[in-house]
Amino acid sequence: MTEKKIRVLVAKPGLDGHDRGAKVVARALRDAGMEVIYTGLRQTPEMIAEAALQEDVDVVGLSILSGAHMALAPRILELLKSNGQTHVKIFIGGIIPDEDMPRLKDMGITGIYGPGASTDDIIKDVREAVK
């Protein structure tokens, strides 16, 4: 049996076109030995959930700098659940105000990373989350 790889979907939901952070994280996860499926820009929650299903990912990473996280996160969570992907862990990176973080965590978001977050931490947390 071959070694099991961690598969991560890195997605840019909504109309936010700033993808440098997403690409930095994608490269870091690749260098950590993971298989990263990058969706590209302007993904709807439905497109993200569909990709997560087809690719049978362990983790979904959302890059959101538009401020729309409180609308997008619950929608994506709901779609993953209705598709039967309850084991998938969600990480969000981008611009998330401190006061929104507890509510996101309550919803079921595993990790939230703002500006200055270290990719080493993200890698460590992803590995921990899929154990």
Place this chain on the structure above:
Amino acid sequence: MALTNSVLEGNRLALARVLTQVENDSSEGRAALAELFPHTGKAHLIGVTGASGTGKSSLVNQLALHYRKSDVSRKRIAIVAVDPSSPFTGGAVLGDRVRMRDLSGDHGVFIRSMASRGSLGGIAQTTAALTQVFDAAGFEIIIIETVGAGQSEVDIARLAHTTLVVEAPGLGDEIQAIKAGILEIADVLVINKADRPGVENTERALRSNLELAHPTQRVFRHHGQSMSVTRPEADATLWLPPIHKTVATEGKGIAELAESIAKHAAHLRQSGDWAARDRARLGSELEAVLQEALKARFHENIPNEKYEEIVEKVLSRNLSPREAVKSLLNGSSR
């Protein structure tokens, strides 16, 4: 097995899970493959290969869109997109989906990205097995997009019924076009990005190389007159790869390309080549599995110390490798 039954019933989550099991070559994966195998054999496997930057993913996107829009029977399409794994870290960024956003929302299309995981021939070791899962699940068109080094992806020709080789203008001169391997495996040649300068040169170079490989007809200009010379033994059952010009991002040339692919499938069936290729492919799969099983059984029956003893004898030049194998197979030690 409940999961494989779900796959056969059309459950997409079950399909995704079985694809993962098969990709990881787990015991569940092997069991699932065994259960699904009787349901395979209906799909048309289309390989898409070519150097990076020729627009393979965009082409696959447009081809799949065309099939879904124009095919009355609404055949379901699976796309397996292979990208390279880092030989150092083992990780990969699989970015082919980025070009296929037009296909999202259509449940008749299933896109699965695969990392090559060390394989060098353009596809992953388990790519063939994944196509079997899709075949059993009822996807009648399976498009396999290879890694795209452009020079060594010949494994795809063994797997696919119809292999498309994608070129683009300005990526190399005529010498590039005559390098062995990749042109020889083409059933259909595609010059994508055909709106770029240099497309006539590319077409000319490809056409002249095709003529060299398949010389059924040569046209000479001799003293101002055109002479067409057909080889007497010109074979009507021979397939001469057509050259298609496309601009994938604009959907140009796609319908004509799809027509050629269909013609090739028909040609394969009529000439008996379809069955012959299946035979060759499954035959070599059988051989590979047999080899693995025999080796495993052999090692089960011989104690490790005994084996290491023989290895030491080879290392110290007391036994040649062939003599070593002979003695291992005879059960004696010298």
